[in-house]
Amino acid sequence: MSGKQYLRNKLPVILINLLGMLALALFLSAGGVGIQTILFIGVIWVLTAVCYLIVVFLSRKKYLDRLLDMTEQLEEKYLITEVMTVPERAGEQVYYRIMKMGEKSMLEKIGRIEKERKEYKEYIEQWIHEAKTPITAMKLICENNRCDFTGELLIELENMNRYTEQALYYARSEHTEKDYLIRETDLEAVVHGAIADNKHLLRQNSVAITVDDIQEHVYTDEKWVHFILDQIIGNAVKYRTEQPALHFYAVKKGDWIELSVEDNGIGIPEGDLPRIFDKGFTGQNGRTVQGSTGIGLYLCKRLCDKLGIGLSAYSEGEGAVIVLSFHINDFVAEVQG
Amino acid sequence: MKQRILIIEDDVTIQLQLKNLLIGNGYDVESVTDFSSVIGQVKAYEPHLILLDIKLPGSDGFAICSEIRTFSEAPVIFVTSSNTDMDELNSIMLGGDAFITKPYNTAILLAKISALLRRAYPSEGQEILNWNGTALHLEGSYIEHDNQRAELTKNEMKILYYLFKNAGKICSRNDIIDYLWDSQLYVDDNALSVNVTRIREKLVCIGLADFIKTKHRQGYMI
Numbered sequence: 001m002s003g004k005q006y007l008r009n010k011l012p013v014i015l016i017n018l019l020g021m022l023a024l025a026l027f028l029s030a031g032g033v034g035i036q037t038i039l040f041i042g043v044i045w046v047l048t049a050v051c052y053l054i055v056v057f058l059s060r061k062k063y064l065d066r067l068l069d070m071t072e073q074l075e076e077k078y079l080i081t082e083v084m085t086v087p088e089r090a091g092e093q094v095y096y097r098i099m100k101m102g103e104k105s106m107l108e109k110i111g112r113i114e115k116e117r118k119e120y121k122e123y124i125e126q127w128i129h130e131a132k133t134p135i136t137a138m139k140l141i142c143e144n145n146r147c148d149f150t151g152e153l154l155i156e157l158e159n160m161n162r163y164t165e166q167a168l169y170y171a172r173s174e175h176t177e178k179d180y181l182i183r184e185t186d187l188e189a190v191v192h193g194a195i196a197d198n199k200h201l202l203r204q205n206s207v208a209i210t211v212d213d214i215q216e217h218v219y220t221d222e223k224w225v226h227f228i229l230d231q232i233i234g235n236a237v238k239y240r241t242e243q244p245a246l247h248f249y250a251v252k253k254g255d256w257i258e259l260s261v262e263d264n265g266i267g268i269p270e271g272d273l274p275r276i277f278d279k280g281f282t283g284q285n286g287r288t289v290q291g292s293t294g295i296g297l298y299l300c301k302r303l304c305d306k307l308g309i310g311l312s313a314y315s316e317g318e319g320a321v322i323v324l325s326f327h328i329n330d331f332v333a334e335v336q337g
Numbered sequence: 338m339k340q341r342i343l344i345i346e347d348d349v350t351i352q353l354q355l356k357n358l359l360i361g362n363g364y365d366v367e368s369v370t371d372f373s374s375v376i377g378q379v380k381a382y383e384p385h386l387i388l389l390d391i392k393l394p395g396s397d398g399f400a401i402c403s404e405i406r407t408f409s410e411a412p413v414i415f416v417t418s419s420n421t422d423m424d425e426l427n428s429i430m431l432g433g434d435a436f437i438t439k440p441y442n443t444a445i446l447l448a449k450i451s452a453l454l455r456r457a458y459p460s461e462g463q464e465i466l467n468w469n470g471t472a473l474h475l476e477g478s479y480i481e482h483d484n485q486r487a488e489l490t491k492n493e494m495k496i497l498y499y500l501f502k503n504a505g506k507i508c509s510r511n512d513i514i515d516y517l518w519d520s521q522l523y524v525d526d527n528a529l530s531v532n533v534t535r536i537r538e539k540l541v542c543i544g545l546a547d548f549i550k551t552k553h554r555q556g557y558m559i
């Protein structure tokens with residue numbers, strides 16, 4: 001509340017006071033009262049009025065500033081009526097009631113939307129689990145009846161599986177609290193698992209795979225890391241060059257274990273690098289290669305943030321390196337003995 | 338003696354295909370068809386290993402697993418499409434030995450099955466493969482013929498293992514590479530040729546010329 005605004009609001013009061021003073025002065029001077037007495041009364045009047053205005057202004061300011069402060073500190077600001085004291089002034093009480101009503105309808109709406117979202121998410125998860133049954137069946141049929149085209153079918157199934165996983169993790173990434181299990185994880189096993197899930201895709205595209213001896217064990221959620229590697233492998237194949245190669249290796253740097261996935265693909269333009277983890281960002285590569293959605297890496301980043309894994313990308317001209325960094329904290333070091 | 342595997346899975350297609358896959362890999366396989374008496378069928382069949390889905394008509398996989406645990410120690414692999422951590426935790430706590438999510442990689446599934454069987458029934462595994470008077474020793478990683486030995490590298494070992502397993506049959510290059518990938522050896526066509534050439538050189542040294550035959554445009558055969 002600024003003083004100027006306050007004065008402007010109090011203008012009628014000030015004017016009435018001035019008018020009253022003028023009328024009194026005229027009345028008194030007509031009654032033969034001396035000019036000094038009139039001036040004296042005038043000064044007292046002005047002083048009293050100014051004092052009153054200042055005191056009211058200060059107390060109002062204090063009250064309103066506190067209210068503002070309280071609201072700012074509140075995370076859910078629409079709940080302010082729950083914590084503020086009920087105002088005493090008649091006009092303010094009306095506003096208070098209006099805010100109460102606003103809050104109630106807001107809460108109702110939020111509750112409804114949250115319920116709808118939850119139901120939708122559950123439906124998506126259930127749908128994905130159901131979709132996996134026919135994918136599994138098709139995979140088994142292909143593997144049991146090898147012929148010329150089953151290889152290509154298996155690649156398509158791998159792609160389909162990657163997309164369904166993406167949808168599943170997208171749906172889950174918003175409510176991750178309840179869905180991860182931190183365990184000692186053998187990084188090499190996860191890498192081999194992710195390669196196995198993309199075997200046909202990698203073989204069909206003659207990708208040369210090198211997996212270094214990865215001794216490191218980290219504490220993380222295995223299936224999330226698997227999912228992230230899956231997306232990275234999918235990208236490496238999507239943005240490949242003539243003789244594609246993928247190299248997996250891990251190094252220990254201080255408190256961090258860094259798992260790197262290096263490809264020799266078309267690389268990421270320098271200008272695009274800072275934005276590749278943004279939702280929906282496809283960049284220059286997205287315009288030249290079909291099927292860029294800008295969702296895969298965004299999701300990876302999101303999951304990594306929640307799991308406390310560092311995710312970064314490097315590219316200089318050709319090829320790209322995606323690095324996952326796992327922190328080894330004191331607790332983990334202690335557990336490992 | 339073939340080892341028995343019981344499939345408890347309600348999707349008919351998967352049930353059938355899984356059965357074919359496992360029979361093709363040398364197991365004796367039954368699948369539960371009547372879900373009102375699963376336990377009775379488990380008791381009657383006495384499987385060495387059980388593949389168990391979680392979502393089933395009637396009682397779910399968890400309940401079945403804990404009931405199986407009251408009378409049998411046979412390894413149980415949970416095979417399911419729901420991969421939440423709660424499910425995985427439950428499966429472990431109720432005595433499941435492994436948890437595999439759909440769509441599973443068949444190679445990984447088969448590897449898990451054979452690993453669990455080997456652990457649960459140690460004496461029943463065989464570590465030496467024989468063919469035409471030549472013995473492939475899995476443990477020591479060497480091949481023996483007429484008391485002469487040749488040491489093998491990991492790649493060579495796996496290639497020979499596959500040929501021995503399919504002895505007398507033509508193995509296509511594609512299938513061999515596929516098998517090597519499943520064993521986490523990511524070789525390409527050229528590397529396979531190089532490895533086979535090297536194996537042949539080693540075989541000649543122990544007096545085995547022309548042990549691996551090349552079938553033009555088809556693959557290799559022993």
